[in-house]
Amino acid sequence: MARKVNTDDFDPKKRYPAKDRQGNTITGVFYRYARRADLKGLEKSYVVVFKTRDDSGKVKTVEESVxxxxxxxxxxxxxxxxxxxxxxxxxxxKREKAEAEAGEWTVQDLWEFFEKKKGDKLKSFRDDRYRYREHIGKHLAKTRVSELEKKHISGIRGRMEGTHKPQTIRHVLLLLQRMVRYGVKEGGLTYPPSLSFDMPTVKNEVTEDLTEKQLDHLIEVLNNHPNKQIANLMKMAIATGMRRSELFRLKWEHINYERNFIKIVTPKGGTEVTIPLGAVARYILENHEKLDSPYVFPGKNGGQRKDCKTAVRSLVEKLDLPKGFRPLHGLRHTYASMLASSGEVEMHVLQKLLTHKSPAMTQRYAHLREAAQHRASDVASSILSKMGNGNGQDGDSR
Known part of the structure; x- marks a missing residue:
């Protein structure tokens, strides 16, 4: 039988035994005496007792403070x-709540799940890992996914604006967005109700180009570079305008010498396409060393190449390229600029050659074609003007 506690004799320095549980007229409801917060006596601390079954089906008694x-x-x-x-x-x-909170994913848990499932499949995994570590995990690692909201997105933007380009900020926010969506789809998470993404506006209209002199120097360096794999990779970017990822995925089986075309697998636009195999590109490939790999420009152990930054960096150091010029991406722009400025290639044809999904992407080169047309018009005007000026006949011989 539980010991009765006399509240008149309460001693604030004394610890009263927890086993002193007092009964009530209501089944399963008990109380213990506990010190009041102001230490001015005791108050009843109620507990309830009931039986339940655990996951194995075994009956257990639960006592809960209420x-x-x-x-x-x-x-x-x-x-x-x-x-x-x-x-x-x-x-x-309280125990179930604690277990639920312990089992609820934090942003760090979500990243580890995303990294484990998608890391090997992502082309941008190395960049994504840096973006997460520097801009997401450093500030949100312990935040519960369910508590993510718009203010966290604004926080990321606020910390990065002024020191990073809008495109870089966009890449970071897109990573977090992909992580959350993947957690919802594959991890059984519920999309945070207060989370929305306000993406920065990116004006993706930069056209990188090389002068004729710079291009001649680049080709000369490539012709004499000892790393023929990288040299020919860059030559193909100039000769075809293929994206870096498309060159990395290029296999020998994708090249049709009989019909003179290159098949581009899973391009950025989404649909598999073919582009012409020009004479220069054909010459490069026919003289390119074929290694023990299905890939034209293989990576480690003959697999698909993931990167070439280190090799390209050593080559670029020998070149006098414009500030901010990105070697492979810039060479794609150089290819497009050469065609557009020739005045002989229609914009819709250029769109197909560059495998642009939208004509709007190709429009950045329209001014080059217009300039070529104006030059052609000026030549025609110069010739025709002789028909009516004082330096030649006016056409009437009488």
Whole structure:
């Protein structure tokens, strides 16, 4: 039988045994005496007791503290209602809540899941890992995914604006967006109700180009470079305008010498396409060393190449390229600029050669074609003007 506690003899320095649980007229509802927060006596601390089954089906007795007499305004009736809610599963015990919180994913948990499942498949994995570490994980690693909201997106933008380009900020936000969506799709998470992404505006109209002199120097360096794999990779970018990722995925089986075309697998536009195999590109490939790999420009152990930054960097150091010129991406622009400025290639043809999904992407080169047309018009005007000026006949011989 539990010991009775005399509240008149309460000693604030004394610890009262937890086993002193007092009974009530309501089944399953008990209380213990506990010190009040102001140390001016005791108050009843109510507990409820009930039986339930664990995951294995074994019956276990649960004792749950539900509140204090004065602090929580708890009564036996109120404690009983909470007991019934616990029994019926309408309310979780403190232990269940703690386990649920411990099991709820943080942003770091989500990243580790995303990295494990998608890391080997992502072309941009190395860049994504840096973006997460520097701009997401450093500030949001311990934040629960369910608590992500617009203010966190604004925080990322606020920290990066002024020191990073809009495109870089966009890449970071897109990574977080992909992570959340993947967690919802594959991890069983619920999309955070207050989360929305406000992406920065990116004006992707930069056209990198080389002068004729710079291009001649580049080709000369490539012709004499000892790393023929990288040299020919860059030559193909000039000769075909293929993207870096498309060159990395290029296999020998994708090259049709009989019909003179190159098949581009999974291009940026999405649909598999073919582009012409010109005489220069054909010469490069026919004289390119074929290694023990299905890939034309293989990576480690003959697999698909993932990167070439180190090799290209050593080559670029020997060149006098414009500031901010990105070697492979810039050479693609150089290819497009050469065609557009010739005045002989229609914009819709150039769009197909560059495998642009939208004509808007090709329009950045329209001014070059217009300039070529104006030059042609000026030549025609110069010739025709002789028909009516004082330096030649006016056409009437009488």
């Amino acid at each position: 509140g204090k007499e004065f602090k929580d305004k708890m009564t036996p009736a109120k404690a009983n209602r909470m007991r019934m809610a616990l029994i019926e599963g309408r309310q979780k015990t």
